[in-house]
Amino acid sequence: MSINTTEATLYLGAFLFCIGFMIILTRRNLIMILIGIELMLNAANLNLIAFNTLKPGSFDAQFLMLFIIVVAVCEAAVGIALVLRVYHFYQTSVPDEITDLKERN
């Protein structure tokens, strides 16, 4: 069974998306959660570039990828700023320990 590059890229996108999802679920660190989100956004970009081969002569996917990258940069900047703020306030970057809204004391 032979796989061409388009299919292989689609499989890589699905794989990286699941990896990012599992990173978000299993890690106990806010920065690792941001890394997982970046990985999932890149998996979406891989899907876009692979599906663009189904429609030759159209380049909509490349423009959409550029805008996804812009939004990802905004998300990373605001996310890191919020992580730093939370770290200064709680002195921890473990999301399980930030439970002020859950516990009443």
Next chain:
Amino acid sequence: MITYVLIVVAAISGVSILLMKDVFHAALSLIICLLSIAGIFVSFNAEFVAVVQILVYAGGVLLLIIFGIMLTRRDSATFSSSSVHLYTSAIIGLLLLCVFVYAIGNIEPAEYPSTLSPEALGRDLLTTYLVEFEVAGALLLISLIGAIVAATNLKKA
């Protein structure tokens, strides 16, 4: 051929992000993963997006993430303590992967697209996609100002 090598490198570095104990090592693996994804973009004739990927992701976002790690790191990033949590997330991830693989199996693969030159891309960006371009610029400005305001302590300054 080199595309397959890049795909394998990206997959391996993705797994190593998941398995690395240290956050800093995970960030370094993320750099390798993003660079190989940029190489895959080149093999799909999307050179401009690949350059943007290297400049913005491997340059900018990773710099932000590494600064974030250095400013917050005190406890090393261990995995979630409860094993039920770990098993559940592994099962959910594998189920998601099965769904994706099943869906991809139904797709008819096609040939490569013709290449898009950077000047044609720039012309389209400033004519057809002008509104989106301006909205993206405004979003970038607003979110960066917001990030600066959120990260600075206004009472002390």
